[in-house]
Amino acid sequence: MTDNAGNEQAIRKLKPGKLVIASHNTGKVREIQALLGPYGIEPVSAAALDLPEPEETGTTFVANAELKAMQAADLSGLPALADDSGLCVEALGGDPGIFSARWAGPDKDFGLAMRLVHEAVEAKGPDAGHDAHFVCALALAWPDGHVEVFEGRVDGALVWPPRGDKGFGYDPIFQPIGHDISFGEMDPDAKHAMSHRADAFAKLVAAAF
Known part of the structure; x- marks a missing residue:
């Protein structure tokens, strides 16, 4: 990480204790809590603290993750972790x-969102292709305004109709490369081991613990 003058700065370490998960998405909070489990962190969701959901005005995943994490840290007085994916x-x-x-x-x-994606791809014609990827940007912010960002990605292809009832969001129509089942059919532990969120989280752990 560099400061505004271009000088290298050390990654700030995250100490054991409470950490706000700056999300009102219960599926996302559950995944992040599972990933944090081994590190002595006490995750508490933004919803449990009755924190408002900020308007996501950023034009990138990183920008949106940063604004969510920084608002949660400022309002709670605690370190906060936000995901935009x-x-x-x-x-x-x-x-x-x-x-x-x-x-x-x-x-x-x-269910509506998955159908809209499917219909939009179908409208492109038979040669459109079904390649897709998930992106995750994790922003870790402190009340003093310091923020660190970690990005992850997983590649795959769209499937139709939706398959499986595990996971959340678009998981039932995404089949990761090297697998013959969708994220919606995959055991949560298997998904946690190779998802975009797991990729970003592994980079966070390597830097912040």
């Missing part, structure tokens, strides 16, 4: 991307 479909120019949750509408209907 989404599905990027090559045939759609990277959409839904940072708007992945918005495609689910105000009711967070990911």
Whole structure:
């Protein structure tokens, strides 16, 4: 990490204790809590602290993760970890991307979101291809405004119809490379070992613990 003058700065270490998970998405909070389990961290969700959900005005996953983490840290007085992640479909120019949750509408209907993605790809014609990847940006912020960011990715392809009832979000239509089942069919421990969130989290752990 570098400061504004371009000088190298040491990664700040995360000490055992309470850490706010700056998300109101119960599936995402559950995954992050499972990943944090071995490190002496006491995760508490933004919803449990009655923290508001900020408007995601960033134009990248990193920008949105940073603003969510920094707001949660400022309001709670505790370190905060925020995730911004989404599905990027090559045939759609990277959409839904940072708007992945918005495609689910105000009711967070990911059945609708998955259908919209499928229909958008089908509209591109038979040669559109089904390559896709998930991206995750994790931002770890402190109340003094310090923030660290870690990014992860997993590549795969879209499948239709949706398969499996595990995971959350777009998991039932995403099949990672090297596997013949979707994230929605995969055991949570197996997904945690190789997902975009796990990739970003492994980088966080290597730096912050």
